[in-house]
Amino acid sequence: MPLRCGIIGLAGCGKTTLFNCISNTRAEVHKASFAGSKSNLGIMNVPDPRLQVIDKFIHAERIVPTTIEMVDIPGLTKGGTHNEGNKFLADIRNVDALIHVMRCFDDPMMPHMDGSVNPVRDKEAVDLELQIRDLESVEKKIQKVEKQGKAGDKEAKHTLEILNVYKNHLESFQSARTAPVHKEDKKHIEDMFLLSDKPVMYVCNVDDRSAVSGNEFSHKFLDSLKNEEAEVLIIAGKLEAEIAELETAGDREIFLADAGLSEPGVNRLVRSAFHLLDLQNFFTAGPKEVRAWTIKKGMTAPQAAGVIHSDLERGFIRAEVMKYEDFIRLGTEHACREAGKLFIEGKNYVVDDGDIMHIRFNV
Secondary structure, eight states: OOEEEEEEOBTTSSHHHHHHHHSSSOOOOOOTTOOOSSOEEEEEEOOOTHHHHHHHHHOOSEEEOOEEEEEEOOOBOTTGGGOGGGTTHHHHHTOSEEEEEEEEOOOTTSOOTTSSOOHHHHHHHHHHHHHHHHHHHHHHHHHHHHHHHHTTOHHHHHHHHHHHHHHHHHHTTOOGGGOSOOGGGGGGTGGGOOGGGSOEEEEEEEOGGGTTTOOHHHHHHHHHTTTSOOEEEEEOHHHHHHHHHOOSHHHHHHHHHHHTOSSOHHHHHHHHHHHHTTEEEEEEEOSSEEEEEEEETTOBHHHHHHHHOHHHHHTEEEEEEEOHHHHHHHOSHHHHHHTTOEEEEOTTOBOOTTOEEEEEEOO
């Protein structure tokens, strides 16, 4: 299953503009006073220049990047958890991470729903909606666990203690991801898929002139997060949309240079998503294709093989591994083998970022 990121924010923050920049599909951009009634789904190719470098030596029939599923979730509104038009909150449960877009631009043609631009206030409004829904979920489970405890379930007592920690935390207007619980105790909430427990990064959507260093709105927002460990990106959504419309890489490079940027903001967004979720890529390479695969850091060779196909994990025998740097320096698999740089690894091998792997298996 590919990584799935949900793009959230208040109506009019620029979510759908960002979605259109990075996805293979295009969605209608609504005015600030109106949010669509359903989520938009798309696929984003993950840029990894190492694919092209590997292919210079392989000359495969095709290059296949790894992908991320993007979900543009309709703009949240205050009181949305009790609003018939905001059932889309359920879509947030099905994503791995949240990209929270903050409106950090002023536009008289697109008035803010609250009459003024204030990303700190907007974050609190969205957080509150997610916290309310999570509190409902926790309270329901508390009722269920209390019954189990009365029936003599010993594990239920500890579960109840953890749930009450989350309940008190949410009632204090704090997100579930920052609840003071040990990592091993998070298993007690896994079945609820709490909305505010999901990893989140923030995208400050600024005006074109502020694409490089941000503006007063993004600066205030960054100051509000100084006590949090949060991924924050500055991206000019309208500028990114114009870049995405250009047909050639050369035109995009010229446009970026004129804007004072070294690369599209969406590339930085993908890297941040990988860092947020502790992800990395490994590669398979042959005459038919050079391909990237995304895995969690710390995965073993059989687990990585399972990302390719479940049969490879089930019948895993060994992995033949070349380090990216060794392959690029030596140029061929044969040269790596002769130089002792092709390694035969077993079931306990932990895959490194950039490993080029050939899986041997038998089912």
